[in-house]
Amino acid sequence: MTDAVVVGSGPNGLAAALTLARAGLRVEVFEAHEHIGGGLRTEPLFDSEVLHDICAAVHPMAPVSPFMRSLDLEGNGVALLHSPAAYAHPLKGGPAALAWRDLDTTCAELGRDGPGWRRLMLPLMERSADVVELMLSSQRTPPNPRALAVLATRLPAQALRAGGGLRTEAARALLTGVAAHGIGRLPSLASAAVALLLGHLAHTTGWPVPRGGSRAVAAVMAAQIERLGGLIHTGVRVDSLRDLPARRLTLLDVSPRELARIAVLPARYLRMLSRYRYGPGAAKADFLIEGAIPWADPRLGQAATVHLGGAHGTAAELARAETATARGLRAPHPYIIVVDPAAADPARAVRGRRPVWAYAHVPHGDTRDPLPMIRAALENHAPGFTDTVIAERGVSAARLGVYNPNYVGGDIASGAMTLWQTLARPVPRWNPYRTPLPGTWLCSSATPPGPSVHGMCGYHAARAALATWPEAARSTPARLGGGGRPLER
Structure with a gap:
């Protein structure tokens, strides 16, 4: 059994995983794509020697976050x-x-x-x-x-x-x-x-601009996670939280729409999520x-x-x-x-x-x-x-x-950037990262402080989850409806 599972290896998912690993937790990351990074991917598209950033390319938040x-x-x-x-x-x-x-x-x-x-x-x-x-x-x-x-x-x-x-x-x-x-x-x-x-x-x-492309930033995060004993699985699509291994904490670098797809949520919270606007x-x-x-x-x-x-x-x-x-x-x-x-x-x-x-x-x-x-x-x-x-x-x-399912309709901000949604992402509640499901937290850019490559959504979510860790560590491992079976590639 692992201490924590993170779904999604975008900058916020990796930030959450690294924050948990730094606190001494055993962490596993699951990524649907064959390569980690989410918005930090860099690939040769037309010429094997010329690298193209697939999503983010310039990083004004990197020196200040x-x-x-x-x-x-x-x-x-x-x-x-x-x-x-x-x-x-x-x-x-x-x-x-x-x-x-x-x-x-x-x-x-x-x-x-x-x-x-x-x-x-x-x-x-x-x-x-x-x-x-x-x-x-x-x-x-x-x-x-x-x-x-x-x-x-x-x-x-x-x-x-x-x-x-x-x-x-x-x-x-x-x-x-x-x-x-x-x-x-x-x-x-x-x-x-x-x-x-x-x-x-x-x-x-x-x-x-990171030398060599944005993937270099993701690689640093991944290397630090693995150095602390974390595991990163790629090419693994999560269609239900029940499919994840037994764990105490679950952090999700996903959009509100994707959260509603993979989790069985209480009706009231689901109604609140349904009001979330994409831009x-x-x-x-x-x-x-x-x-x-x-x-x-x-x-x-x-x-x-x-x-x-x-x-x-x-x-x-x-x-x-x-x-x-x-x-x-x-x-x-x-x-x-x-x-x-x-x-x-x-x-x-x-x-x-x-x-x-x-x-x-x-x-x-x-x-x-x-x-x-x-x-x-x-x-x-x-x-x-x-x-x-x-x-x-x-x-x-x-x-x-x-x-990228986080970019609903092409919305790379993962939610309309109105004043209200800047303050109430994804739902208006005091702890925006915590979901109603036991030990389950949202850590994507649909949470404060919002979009851009700064990792702070993942960091804040992980810190909020760690505040509950003594309680979570004593609780029954999260199976969420009989899950916990191994994922298949």
Whole structure:
């Protein structure tokens, strides 16, 4: 009999397993895919020497998340590499806007909005540890007053207007592009919080790319779990909690919908889960290209992350597109995140060939092949891009949800990022990780603090479970209806 079982090896599942293993528990992880990692997978898609990140590629939370910092990625051989500019935003017919790692350089390039950008970002940078602590908390502890003070003077302006009161189109588009990472209506309080968090990190710890791809981060977590005696099983699909081995604790890195599928839940909790809302989908394109992306403004090649949106790239166009998408409408020019990993990690380009990764925000469950819209958006700001493409593939939002059941309808945030659902994920209860089933905990990004690769959902869930460990260790092993038989591959 094992002490704990974790279902799912995404960043939160691995974080939960490692937290339990560090506490001395015997842990087993079960993953349906042949490879661990969930959103941290990296594979050669078209060329055996060129690696493509299948889901997450850029990791602004890796240097600041308390759990991720505990991994000592650099000490374990995973360098976090930076492009000169953290992110950028092209504007049709004019120079692009770039968020350089250096705040002074960014402000200088933003001209008359430079002082406004500094007033917005500098206090956040000075209180960065407090802001991150608040944003990555379980949201059930007293908030840090210093973080509240600096956010309270900034959130309202960002939530009321796209671009948050900045005057130039470059600065407004630069900030709105970050807010759109919230995947929902623009502007809103939730998107404003995302903009302030990710925006200020661009000028502090940056938006790094792990050397060799995102799978390197998952490999560090897996190695530490196994070093502590944990076991990781891949290629094992869990269709019922009854199929799991006898254990004291069960932690589930799954969506609320998947929880309802594999567990027999009390009717009241099931009704609460049924009210959980999923957000817009993401449709992905992967390209293998020859040479660099031929940006109309060559400076864009200095940013690993580039935001596209609207025909001209303006903040107003981007806000309209995101709001329409959140309402289930197909925007003619959707918001798109383009990642060029080789801008930060030149070794990702092999023999002149490099991977390019792109997501378009689309309505929930959208079935369209995203290649035409993403290719057209790139051509709009990088004329001749199509001529550089050696190979490509598109994955619709609907297919993304099939690839990873946590991405319901292509929702990579595992739940709509509204203010209410930010505070009440997945159901409104004091301990959001604990389910009504004995010893069973939810640890996916459908719990606080929500999406992104920070591992804190898994960490908080594991800590909550460990608080019950003396009681759980004395209880009858969890079989949940006669389970406990060995799983088969």
